[in-house]
Amino acid sequence: MTESSAAVTTRGLTKRYGSHTALHGIDLDIPRGRVFGMIGPNGAGKTTTMRLLLDIIRPSAGELHVLGENPRTGGSSLRRRVGYLPGELHLQARVRGRDLLAHYAEISGTVRRGTVESLADRLGLDLGRPVRSLSKGNKQKVGLIQAFMHEPELLVLDEPTSGLDPLVQQEFHAMLREAKAKGQTVFLSSHVLSEVQQTADDIAILRSGRIVKLSTVGALRETAVRHVRVVVADADVPAARTALAAVPGVGEIAEAGDAGATRSLQTTINSHVDAFVKAVARFDLVDLTIEEPDLEETVLGFYGTDETATEGER
Amino acid sequence: MTRVLPLFRRNLADTWRGLAGWTAGILAALFLYLPLYPSIAGNGQMQDILESLPPELVQTLGYDDITSGPGYAQATFFGLIGFVLVTIAAVGWGTGAIANDEENGQLELTLAHGVTRGRLYAERTAAVLVKLLWLTLVAVAVVLVLNEPAELEIPLDGLLATATAFFGLVSLGAVAAIAVGGMTGRRSWALGAGAGIAVYGYAVNALGNQNEDLAWLHDWSPYSWAYAEDPISEGWVGLIWLIFAVAAALLVIGWLVFRRRDVAV
Incomplete structure (x- = not known):
């Protein structure tokens, strides 16, 4: 696979915070048009990886390409082609959902007329209410809409279903399938397998800043x-x-x-x-x-080796 | 579609309530103080009171020239109550521009969109400065309105000079908060820098006022650069430009660090 055909490529991607190493040189290839799931326990480095893709933080070492460009130099034009949902979503509280989304649309890729309304309809979100009056799940919907509304080539979603009720989760999974059908690439993370299992083609299991397993959901099931x-x-x-x-x-x-x-x-x-x-x-x-086959058990097996390895590192 | 200056407009839209409140505060302060001039300072009683006070106190407050109209406006509003009020607003807005937004987690999502850090930094700084300019202009307008009825006899040239110095001084506090917020992303550091530079300037100036041996301290106080040469009576004197130069330097340093560092860690 060449770099230009991949949505995300990393080689030896490393992130250190002082003496703490959050990512120990990971190699990832996410082909375009795939749904790629990353799972791992809390603190495994999922959010760090995603923030690196968006140039919110900068790598300590290694190579990183997003849609064929380096996030550091690709700048704002690259980020217009990406939709991002942060793992910890914090939104301006005093404005209405509609106004907040209009603001994000101004600093995002082109949003087609009516997209925000139709996404809000699908997810069941009232755009006229101030953000502060929304429940956690409804705030998450605002976050999802701002990530999807400009139909980006790459969606980077950090724990996207957190706070969503099962019905809305179903709708979100449908949105993922449609995105994939349109050729968009999805990179999502979770700390539970079931979410990734239902939506992803490929899976990376991360623990303590290392990829311990890179597989497809099908292959994982076979070995489960x-x-x-x-x-x-x-x-x-x-x-x-x-x-x-x-x-x-x-x-x-x-x-x-x-x-x-x-x-x-x-x-x-x-x-x-x-x-x-x-x-x-x-x-x-x-x-x-x-x-x-119980994939959860298989994955917990990987998490388990993680814990012993972490103990050893200390 | 991208319209012009989205981050600038968003900042103004998010903070207009605060701006309205501060405007009301400035109006109240001016309308309370300035009309009192003829009755307090005009009849010589004020001079008697000043002479009974310890000279150190009078000099600290900058009340040495309070018996003239310009001196009164300077000592009450531009040098004291207005300076304190607008500095509080300035430091609050300056802290909000980067540091507060980063600590409450909203900056991450904004920066994940199609904006560069330089643009965000510039637009939000511009929004803060425009609000401070507005408050300054409100003060200038009120002084002009009250100049005759309150018998202040402030020359226009002097008013514009002292207002410029005032704007520079409060902007310096805002810029310090923005720049340190840009460098560290920490609310307490940004707040401390903004408030610290204002308090430092005022305190060093007051010390320098005490006697001739300490007058050299004026060289090191932005407050003295603004007001020591009495711009409200004398016009364009002193080191007003130096305040703007320091503010600009702080902004550049803040930007250089902000564009390089990790956000939201």
Whole structure:
């Protein structure tokens, strides 16, 4: 992938605040027209990365290109092509939503007539009310509208659904899909996977300023841990245990007595569903359950290594 | 669509209530003080009172020439109550321009839009200076209106000179707050710089007034640059230009740091 075709490219992007290093040289390639999700625990460096893209803060080292330009030199004309929603949204309180958005429109890319109203309709926001009287969720809608209204080539959204109710979240996801269909690129962050899982094509897991996993949602799902349970007759238990243990990637096998003369064996498997099914197929199964892969658990696994690594660094 | 000076207009729109309040305050101060001149200073009683006061106090307050009309307007309004009032407004607006906006988190979103930091800095500085100019012009207009009825006999030339000095002096406090806000992004530092430079100028001037041995202190006080040579009677004298030069230098330094540093950290 060449730099001009990528919406965002970073190489060894590093940000230090005094002795504290917030980003340890990350490499990112976000192709145009994709929805790219970044997840990580609090303080992993998500907001720092996004602020670097907008030239609100400056990198300590490394390279950074946004829509083919360096944010430092691309200046205001580059930022007109980007829509940004800060993670901690603070808005001027005394003005009405409509006036505030009109102000942002003046210092933003061209906003087509009627866009603000139609976005406000979709999200269910009353533009005539003063911003200070709006709830957190409604303020977040103002933030979303100012990010989307000029139909920017790149949307940088820091925890975009924070404070939104589930219905509005659905509408927001629809807005993301439409943006993607129009060829816009979306870079969003979250500290929960489910949000990214529903909307993103690609995923980066960040912890302590490092990318620990770069993957697609599909690939992550394939490698994700699945909980499985087989119920067999008492007599088959030893043979079934042996067969299960031979499946690659299988976890601890737990055994529980069921009502009657059967026992259930529970364990976890990773991607080897086929091997698992074939291994248990030769028994007389009373029941078989393969749960949906739990991405949250997979991701928490990455967060977990984070904590131990952080402990080690201290 | 981009119309002209969006940040300048936004700043004025956000602060017009404050501006209206300060305008009312300036009007009240002028209309309370100036019409009293004939009854207080005109009949010689004031001279008696001044002579009974410790000379240090009289010099600190700048009341040595209070028995003339220009001296009275200078000592009461331009040198004291007006200076204090408008400096408070100036430092408040100056702190609001960058530092306050940054600390409350709004600056980040504005800068993420299609504006450069230099433009934001320039437009917001301009908005603050325009508001201070407005307050100065209000004062000039009221003095002109009351000049005859209150028997002040202030020469126009002197009024314009002292008003210019006044504008420079209050602008210096505002600019110090803007520049330090631009450099640090901290509200308390910006506020401290703006208020500090005003208090410093006034205190050093008052010390310099005490006796001949301390008169050299006037060289180091913006307040003295503005008023020591008595512009309201004498016209364009003193070091009024130096105040503007220092203010401009502060602005440039603030801008140079502001455009380089990280915002909102």
